[in-house]
Amino acid sequence: MIGGLVRGVRWLLAVTRTAAAVCLIASVAINFANIVGRYFFSVSIPWAEEIMLFLMVGCVFTGCCAVAWDGRQIRMDVVLTMLPPRLREFFNVFSELVMIAAAAAVAAFAWPVISQLAEFDERSQAANFPLVIPQAMVPIGYTLMGLLVALRLIVRWRTGAGSGPADASHS
Numbered sequence: 001m002i003g004g005l006v007r008g009v010r011w012l013l014a015v016t017r018t019a020a021a022v023c024l025i026a027s028v029a030i031n032f033a034n035i036v037g038r039y040f041f042s043v044s045i046p047w048a049e050e051i052m053l054f055l056m057v058g059c060v061f062t063g064c065c066a067v068a069w070d071g072r073q074i075r076m077d078v079v080l081t082m083l084p085p086r087l088r089e090f091f092n093v094f095s096e097l098v099m100i101a102a103a104a105a106v107a108a109f110a111w112p113v114i115s116q117l118a119e120f121d122e123r124s125q126a127a128n129f130p131l132v133i134p135q136a137m138v139p140i141g142y143t144l145m146g147l148l149v150a151l152r153l154i155v156r157w158r159t160g161a162g163s164g165p166a167d168a169s170h171s
Helices: 002-041 048-070 085-119 132-159
Strands: none
Touching: 002 048, 002 132, 048 132, 085 132
C-alpha cells in the first residue's frame, strides 16, 4: 500500500513540476517577446505583465508541492537542532501538523472568494483574463501541500523512516 501511495505521489509531483516548468517557460517567453517588441519595434504587449504575474503565481503554487513533499518548507529550526532527538522529533511532527492545519485554513477561507470570482466572472484589466484561474491556484496549492505533508507523515510513520523532515522523500 505504501509503495502505491509513493508511486501516486511521484506521479502527482511529476505533473506539478511539469506545470510549474510550463508556467515559468511561458512567462520567460512572454517577457522575451515583450522585450523584443519594445526595443526593436517600439511596441510592447499590453497584457504581458499581467499574464506573467499570473504565470508566476501558477509556478509558485504548483512548484510548492515538491517542496512540501521533501519537507523543505521554511521553518525556524535553529533551536530544534539543539534539542535531544526525541524532543526534536516531537516538534518536527508538531510543525508538520501546524503546516497541515494552516494549509487547510487557507484553502477553506479562499474558496468563498474563488466562488465569487467565478460567479461574477471577474477579469483582469489588461488581458481580460478570468481572475478565478490564478486565484484558484492559491487554495489548490495549499490543499496539495497539506495533503503531501500528511502523506509524507504517513509514509514516514509506516516505514519507520528517519526523524528528518526530508527523509520520506527518499522512500
